[in-house]
Amino acid sequence: MTINEKSILRAQIIKWITRVFLILVAIVMMFPLVWNIYSSFKTNTEFLTNAFALPSGLEWDNYVRAIAKSELGANIFNSLFVVLETLCILMLCAIPCSYCLVRYKFFGVKVITTVYMAAIFIQATYIMIPLFLQMNTLGMLNNRVAIGLLYAAMQFPFAIFLMTGFMRSIPRDYEEAAMIDGCGPAGILRRVIIPMAKPGIVTVGMISAMSAWNEYPVALVMLTDSAKQTLPIGIANLYEIQKYATDWGALFAALVLALIPTVILFIIGQKQLLQGMNVGGLKG
Known part of the structure; x- marks a missing residue:
């Protein structure tokens, strides 16, 4: 393998490592938002049982109570x-x-x-x-x-x-x-x-x-x-x-x-x- 080919391979490896790192950072940054959204559809029992588990159904009544019980x-x-x-x-x-x-x-x-x-x-x-x-x-x-x-x-x-x-x-x-x-x-x-x-x-x-x-x-x-x-x-x-x-x-x-x-x-x-x-x- 020539020096030029080694440089190209090294650049490709660095590029893919950078991409994987950025994808992981994006996932970490997006998780609180996603968790917030699907938690808004959980019942209190589901939330207290496992705060990070997905909801069994869509509790739209949560949004009704959020508006009704507040200003x-x-x-x-x-x-x-x-x-x-x-x-x-x-x-x-x-x-x-x-x-x-x-x-x-x-x-x-x-x-x-x-x-x-x-x-x-x-x-x-x-x-x-x-x-x-x-x-x-x-x-x-x-x-x-x-x-x-x-x-x-x-x-x-x-x-x-x-x-x-x-x-x-x-x-x-x-x-x-x-x-x-x-x-x-x-x-x-x-x-x-x-x-x-x-x-x-x-x-x-x-x-x-x-x-x-x-x-x-x-x-x-x-x-x-x-x-x-x-x-x-x-x-x-x-x-x-x-x-x-x-x-x-x-x-x-x-x-x-x-x-x-x-x-x-x-x-x-x-x-x-x-x-x-x-x-x-x-x-x-």
């Missing part, structure tokens, strides 16, 4: 309201801000960009006490609109980071051509920049939506009224109730219901999400 419907509505508000505020502010930071040169632009990049590492949980006191002073506790505004502010630095990377990759020739046709800055942003930066905008939207949908500590502190609590708080409350009632089937059913929107969102936009993360990360 899951109201929690889902509150989460959808907050997520949509977060996305609207974030897009209205982050898109023009990113464009200005990339295309316009003015005093302090580098400082502003650096501050935004540094703010990515400042999580709301680190400043929870002053944040709570400020929200209380402004009378914005137990306010879904205020929570959406707060979530948008939390996602703003990352949105700026990702979208500025996309907008830097857009050649200026398109903007110059639009200016020749009579477009002003607002027209260029609306007709040129936004369509060409669509993968980045979709990526920011998906990540922000999933973050707002799953956010727990801020909502736990800021929303004490059960009628206004979001889905993660509702799931936590349901867990506290069901673990003493030993109704594990209803608990797992509620978890599956909470997973459905994020799974659907990822399936629909996974291509643009991956494209956006790759391009944005390289160009940023």
